[in-house]
Amino acid sequence: MANAEARPTLADVAAHAGVSKSLVSLVMRDEPGAGPETRRRVLQAADQLGYHPDSRARLLRSGRSRLLGVVFGIQHAFHLDLVTALYTAARDRGYELALSAVTPDRDEAEATAGMLQDRCEALIMCGPRTPAAELAKLAARLPVIVLARNVRVTDVIRTADDEGLRQAVEYLNGLGHQRIAHIDGGRAPGAADRRRGYREAMAAHSLDTHNRIIEGGLSEEDGAAAARRLLDEGDRPTAITVFNDRSATGVLDVLTRAGLRVPEDISVVGYDDSHLARLAHINLTTIAQDTTEMTRLAVDRAIARIDGSELTNRALIVAPQLIIRGTTAPPAA
Amino acid sequence: MANAEARPTLADVAAHAGVSKSLVSLVMRDEPGAGPETRRRVLQAADQLGYHPDSRARLLRSGRSRLLGVVFGIQHAFHLDLVTALYTAARDRGYELALSAVTPDRDEAEATAGMLQDRCEALIMCGPRTPAAELAKLAARLPVIVLARNVRVTDVIRTADDEGLRQAVEYLNGLGHQRIAHIDGGRAPGAADRRRGYREAMAAHSLDTHNRIIEGGLSEEDGAAAARRLLDEGDRPTAITVFNDRSATGVLDVLTRAGLRVPEDISVVGYDDSHLARLAHINLTTIAQDTTEMTRLAVDRAIARIDGSELTNRALIVAPQLIIRGTTAPPAA
DNA sequence: TTGAAAGCGCTAACAG
DNA sequence: CTGTTAGCGCTTTCAA
Numbered sequence: 061m062a063n064a065e066a067r068p069t070l071a072d073v074a075a076h077a078g079v080s081k082s083l084v085s086l087v088m089r090d091e092p093g094a095g096p097e098t099r100r101r102v103l104q105a106a107d108q109l110g111y112h113p114d115s116r117a118r119l120l121r122s123g124r125s126r127l128l129g130v131v132f133g134i135q136h137a138f139h140l141d142l143v144t145a146l147y148t149a150a151r152d153r154g155y156e157l158a159l160s161a162v163t164p165d166r167d168e169a170e171a172t173a174g175m176l177q178d179r180c181e182a183l184i185m186c187g188p189r190t191p192a193a194e195l196a197k198l199a200a201r202l203p204v205i206v207l208a209r210n211v212r213v214t215d216v217i218r219t220a221d222d223e224g225l226r227q228a229v230e231y232l233n234g235l236g237h238q239r240i241a242h243i244d245g246g247r248a249p250g251a252a253d254r255r256r257g258y259r260e261a262m263a264a265h266s267l268d269t270h271n272r273i274i275e276g277g278l279s280e281e282d283g284a285a286a287a288r289r290l291l292d293e294g295d296r297p298t299a300i301t302v303f304n305d306r307s308a309t310g311v312l313d314v315l316t317r318a319g320l321r322v323p324e325d326i327s328v329v330g331y332d333d334s335h336l337a338r339l340a341h342i343n344l345t346t347i348a349q350d351t352t353e354m355t356r357l358a359v360d361r362a363i364a365r366i367d368g369s370e371l372t373n374r375a376l377i378v379a380p381q382l383i384i385r386g387t388t389a390p391p392a393a
Numbered sequence: 394m395a396n397a398e399a400r401p402t403l404a405d406v407a408a409h410a411g412v413s414k415s416l417v418s419l420v421m422r423d424e425p426g427a428g429p430e431t432r433r434r435v436l437q438a439a440d441q442l443g444y445h446p447d448s449r450a451r452l453l454r455s456g457r458s459r460l461l462g463v464v465f466g467i468q469h470a471f472h473l474d475l476v477t478a479l480y481t482a483a484r485d486r487g488y489e490l491a492l493s494a495v496t497p498d499r500d501e502a503e504a505t506a507g508m509l510q511d512r513c514e515a516l517i518m519c520g521p522r523t524p525a526a527e528l529a530k531l532a533a534r535l536p537v538i539v540l541a542r543n544v545r546v547t548d549v550i551r552t553a554d555d556e557g558l559r560q561a562v563e564y565l566n567g568l569g570h571q572r573i574a575h576i577d578g579g580r581a582p583g584a585a586d587r588r589r590g591y592r593e594a595m596a597a598h599s600l601d602t603h604n605r606i607i608e609g610g611l612s613e614e615d616g617a618a619a620a621r622r623l624l625d626e627g628d629r630p631t632a633i634t635v636f637n638d639r640s641a642t643g644v645l646d647v648l649t650r651a652g653l654r655v656p657e658d659i660s661v662v663g664y665d666d667s668h669l670a671r672l673a674h675i676n677l678t679t680i681a682q683d684t685t686e687m688t689r690l691a692v693d694r695a696i697a698r699i700d701g702s703e704l705t706n707r708a709l710i711v712a713p714q715l716i717i718r719g720t721t722a723p724p725a726a
Numbered sequence: 727t728t729g730a731a732a733g734c735g736c737t738a739a740c741a742g
Numbered sequence: 743c744t745g746t747t748a749g750c751g752c753t754t755t756c757a758a
Contacts, residue, residue, distance in 0.1 A: 069734090070735060070736060070737095071736095079745085080744065080745045081735090081736080081745090082737080082744075082745065083743090083744065085736070085737060085738090086737095086744095089737090093743070094743070094744080095743060095744085098743080098744080110533075110534070112534070113735085113736080114512060114734090115511060116449045116450075116453045116458075116512055116734095116735080116736090117453050117734070117735035117736040117737090117750090118736055118737075119736090120447070120449045120450050120453055120734090120735085120750050120752085121735080121736045121737045121749080121750050122737060122738085122750085125449075134476060134477055135668075140468075140473075143467060143494060144494075144498070147494065147496055147498065147499050148496075148498045148499075151499075158491070159492035159493070159494065161477075161480065161492065163476075163480055163481075165477065165480065165481050166481075174489065176445065178448060179447060179448065179449055200443075201443070280672045280674060281672060281674070284674040310674050313674040314674060335468075339612075339614060340617055341613060341614070341617040341646040341647060342613075342646070402750090402751055402752085403751060403752060404751080404752095412728080412729085413728065413729045413730075414752080415728075415729060415730085415753080415754080416727085416729080418754090419728095419753095426727070426728085427727070427728080428727060431727080431728085446752075447750090447752070449750090449751080449752090450734090450750070450751035450752040451752055452734095452752090453734050453735065453736090453750090453751080453752075453753095454733080454734050454751080454754080455734085455752080455753060456753095
């Protein structure tokens, strides 16, 4: 239990096996260049001593870490989906992830600074709120890939959020809805594009007069508060598009408690297709962001930058997809 | 953008400032032993070159990383609360966190192995499902602290889960409830203790005949499914205690959809006091686990082990606390 | 207050 | 196939 005895080193193993350090190094990395008998002896010695290579020394020497830093918000359901997919994407390309969370007590600057210490080869930031100027400074130090936010100063992988809201509005209008409201995301990344998509789609279908944007946010409470305001105001819409699934959950709850049936009395469309939306008891119609594709692109782009490729196309836009579930239906006659 | 130019090193800064590496080293670490003028020159040189110390080399040399590894489930709301609090607790003691997530595509063994590479000085595991024998092996390599699970082979910080359920049952019985059911957590860490606490409390209040344990789990869907079964069976209880808040959310939803009013028709008590429970629109009565205290103890214990203290008391048990919110009331007359 | 030198544990050349 | 020799970038003695 008291693992006080200093950890064995390469040299210890070499001595124990009666070979040179180089051989041990080769064997530990599974590189060719050592005889089978030597290999066996080395592995046995390592096992006996309980040897485990020191990654810091290894990385210091080889100059590479094959480590991608990821900054994400621990409160954001969608970020968690991104992180989940990033692990898979990174592993497929032979990289590891170093996570740094933004929490109520740990802001984005702190989370980012933590990553820079760790000699990550690139930094992937989920929906960062850091000002563009700061991002630019960062990008001068190491490749930075921004996920799910629209900026100009770094590589960006994002969903065509305006298109997403257009799909939602078109679908609802196709069902027969006209009074379609939008509970927005305030100043959150992506919110502006989604608002614009909503407005443009309403205009395209000559529904301008029914335009109704309520200030929301990204949490359940933001959605709930906005829904309450919407109900208070009277002239209830027959359908609501919401900034994200999390906020939509709050909206659904307020509607239900107010005695409204979803979707019979009112339809609701979320955004993200986070795991929340897929839950059987929520079963939310939503606009899916393709996290698999986004994270694959993000990792590929990070690696390309690490490898020093000269790339011009800094923004990669992924198509959203409407996922029809149980919270939408034609308006009551 | 092309940050191809090799990163500046200590030596570069030293040359640029016209001093020795040692001085630069001191200055960069804010250690005493350098003249004010020298200090200024060094800092200026570092700034000009855009120098940032290489933590790998630094740690390699100084032998310490002041890094605590944390393994957690990205799907578990409560783990996210723990991680949030761990960041704060670790920072207070001068340590940093290295996160490794368990995802649907990345099991606990993989998440753990990732941490071992990183030369963390100790490992904190949130509700691990790794068998005790494996945990013991791990603990032979480095100090391991287990949070929120009851095992014998490592240090453990956990809530008195049986006591938590006793509080819930007593409170409900005090309100006048007798038919109190428990939707359990199956094989999840902590589930057995909570079941036992429920049974013992029911017995203590001579409610044995009303004992009713429904198999649940830790997700919303588990709770929803269990609630459906409960409703189908008839002889509805007047109150339900649920394994955790997340599952309770699913329970609430099924009850509401079935036309039952909470708490007028039926009371619900969750567990964890995760942020879910606190949301205005959920407002769930629950048993709080004191994450602040638990993580503080976990970090303290980790550091004590790192420092080689001989400690005997391996299990630290934290008291749970009933948080009364809006999902509980006396049973209908 | 400053500098020179030795090495942390490892990998990468190169010789044998 | 194997061993020797240099360092990676930094901290840490120890002397000046």
